[in-house]
Amino acid sequence: MTALMHAELVQSFQSLLAHHHHRLQVLFWHWGRGGAGSKFTFELVRAAQQAGEIDCYASAVADCELAGLIKSLEEPLPLCEIQTFKGNKATLTGKLAAFYGLTGLAQIGQQFMEFVARHQIDLVVCTMPAIWDVAVLAPIRTLNLPFLLVVHDPTPHPGDSYPFRHLSMRREIAAADGLITLSDHVKQQLMTRHAIAGDMIWTMPHGAFEFGAKRYRQLDRDRPVRLLFLGRIIAYKGLDLLLDAYRMLQAQGLNVALEVMGSGDIAPYAAQLAGLSGVTMTNHWVDEDDIGAALARNDIMVLPYREASQSGVAASAATAGMPMVVTPVGGLIEQVADGTTGVIAPSTCPNGIARAIRRLIDDHGLYARCSAGAIAYAEQELGWGPIAHRLVSIARDVVSRKLITDYE
Numbered sequence: 001m002t003a004l005m006h007a008e009l010v011q012s013f014q015s016l017l018a019h020h021h022h023r024l025q026v027l028f029w030h031w032g033r034g035g036a037g038s039k040f041t042f043e044l045v046r047a048a049q050q051a052g053e054i055d056c057y058a059s060a061v062a063d064c065e066l067a068g069l070i071k072s073l074e075e076p077l078p079l080c081e082i083q084t085f086k087g088n089k090a091t092l093t094g095k096l097a098a099f100y101g102l103t104g105l106a107q108i109g110q111q112f113m114e115f116v117a118r119h120q121i122d123l124v125v126c127t128m129p130a131i132w133d134v135a136v137l138a139p140i141r142t143l144n145l146p147f148l149l150v151v152h153d154p155t156p157h158p159g160d161s162y163p164f165r166h167l168s169m170r171r172e173i174a175a176a177d178g179l180i181t182l183s184d185h186v187k188q189q190l191m192t193r194h195a196i197a198g199d200m201i202w203t204m205p206h207g208a209f210e211f212g213a214k215r216y217r218q219l220d221r222d223r224p225v226r227l228l229f230l231g232r233i234i235a236y237k238g239l240d241l242l243l244d245a246y247r248m249l250q251a252q253g254l255n256v257a258l259e260v261m262g263s264g265d266i267a268p269y270a271a272q273l274a275g276l277s278g279v280t281m282t283n284h285w286v287d288e289d290d291i292g293a294a295l296a297r298n299d300i301m302v303l304p305y306r307e308a309s310q311s312g313v314a315a316s317a318a319t320a321g322m323p324m325v326v327t328p329v330g331g332l333i334e335q336v337a338d339g340t341t342g343v344i345a346p347s348t349c350p351n352g353i354a355r356a357i358r359r360l361i362d363d364h365g366l367y368a369r370c371s372a373g374a375i376a377y378a379e380q381e382l383g384w385g386p387i388a389h390r391l392v393s394i395a396r397d398v399v400s401r402k403l404i405t406d407y408e
Helices: 003-019 036-051 065-071 092-118 131-142 165-175 184-193 239-251 267-273 288-297 312-319 350-362 364-381 384-407
Strands: 025-029 055-061 079-082 123-126 147-151 178-181 201-203 225-230 256-261 279-282 300-303 324-326 342-344
Touching: 025 036, 025 092, 036 055, 036 065, 036 312, 036 384, 055 065, 055 092, 065 079, 079 092, 092 131, 123 131, 123 384, 131 165, 147 165, 147 384, 178 184, 178 384, 184 201, 201 384, 225 239, 225 288, 239 256, 239 267, 239 350, 256 288, 288 312, 300 312, 300 350, 312 324, 312 364, 324 350, 342 350, 342 364, 350 364
Parallel strands: 025 055, 025 123, 055 079, 123 147, 147 178, 178 201, 225 256, 225 300, 256 279, 300 324, 324 342
Antiparallel strands: none
């Protein structure tokens, strides 16, 4: 078959799927226990359901965050709840429970595939990988079921890898019929590190999480400028770099304060925190109300990361109209327009971060423009409705390509 004939066949199948005889039945799954993956999945499924172009189904871990969110939808959504383990994976007891939970992979796979068969699913979409996904990779392949995978991170971040996680992620990427990335940076990594063909990878933006803090901002000269570090405290996110930059700003006589909010081990930062004034620490898992309040009371979001695929924190800051300072790494430079929605630091060193923060503090006009620019960017680019339409188009493309492959 010539390339032209192949392209014409793909177009014919896409037209058939999009307009005529078949409405796609799409199952979205994420088997994490909570956090950004659950919220990302919920927003995507809700928007896809509201778009009305496909019939949506979901699978989540029983009694965990995503399952509760799916059940809260106004329109009922068929839900496949699976059991993994109970406990906190950060503790030894939780780790043992998770390890023992792997003995139930066969049961998870059987339950999932029975749900697929019962609802005549046309396409399965994993919205964020988890180690439990290995339970269904072989059955999906056996049934020749089209499989679309959203890849947030092509490899685990330093300090963020669990046993077998890297291996299971590689297997999942290799098993997918199509991959979605949330930044061009990740797409390039998949092409170079995993040897994935570019035409198997689609890119769409990370949608904005709204926490009720949207407003056009200006700096108040009568109080300290409040910096915010939000998210898990883990080595690659560079809290140590920010603390050094903060110390520099204070030494330069700037009236600044810093709030650090997120779960994680703060022991490695004790020496840096000692003697620093104006630092507020919230060192535990925070809920949406806490995040919304933090976005409302602070002025500048700082992402001092050593590496990054993309960031849901950046999307949330934009939605709230909060100018950002980010390091020039990974997908962050795709999420921030320097001088328009925030400032990209000239380097990842503390001095570069301090200089970028100072740009916003010293130029109140720049700060106000970045606040307005962030809101405009979020409204025009990060809405879940357009993202869901993009996903539906990708889904039809993946299914039509699978049909062509079978036809050939």
